[in-house]
Amino acid sequence: MGFLLSKDMVKNKYQFFSMSALIIFCDQISKRYFENYLLSVKGHSVKAVGDEFARFTLAYNTGIAFSIDMGGRFVLASVSFLASLVIIYLILKTDIKKKLELWAFSFILGGAVGNMIDRALYGKVVDFIDCDFPDLIMERWPIFNIADSFVTIGMVFLAVQYLFFEQKKSDIQ
Numbered sequence: 001m002g003f004l005l006s007k008d009m010v011k012n013k014y015q016f017f018s019m020s021a022l023i024i025f026c027d028q029i030s031k032r033y034f035e036n037y038l039l040s041v042k043g044h045s046v047k048a049v050g051d052e053f054a055r056f057t058l059a060y061n062t063g064i065a066f067s068i069d070m071g072g073r074f075v076l077a078s079v080s081f082l083a084s085l086v087i088i089y090l091i092l093k094t095d096i097k098k099k100l101e102l103w104a105f106s107f108i109l110g111g112a113v114g115n116m117i118d119r120a121l122y123g124k125v126v127d128f129i130d131c132d133f134p135d136l137i138m139e140r141w142p143i144f145n146i147a148d149s150f151v152t153i154g155m156v157f158l159a160v161q162y163l164f165f166e167q168k169k170s171d172i173q
Helices: 013-037 074-091 099-122 146-165
Strands: 045-049 054-061 126-131
Touching: 013 054, 013 074, 013 099, 013 126, 013 146, 074 099, 099 126, 099 146
Parallel strands: none
Antiparallel strands: 045 054, 054 126
């Protein structure tokens, strides 16, 4: 049967695609709002929590994570599009009983599409969340957005699913 869709694959998956759509909507609205607002602010940054812990700071990312350049606007948008198709397929193929895995895929899909829209339309991703986490790895964490947050949460959910809830083949035999 391969890539053909069956009724069982699609059954009861609407909530996961709805979550992805909600993430995309919130991501796009927040990016447009904060971009417009922060362009009108001197220095393009405002305090949010404490003096330095959290700010809203306008930044544009033309690369992938941490602004790493990987071939330009259309290459990144194309890779995001293909990755999104794979995630859609994974949502459809995943057993409905694996809720954590399905939520993880829906979060990653929403975040990936949210950033893909920016790359395809504008050639850059709008970032605005600026947090100063403890200085363990770097002085200040890179500025990010809602889409990035949901991709990260989705990846954490997948790690938890695969590390703690998946039965290892060696345990079965």
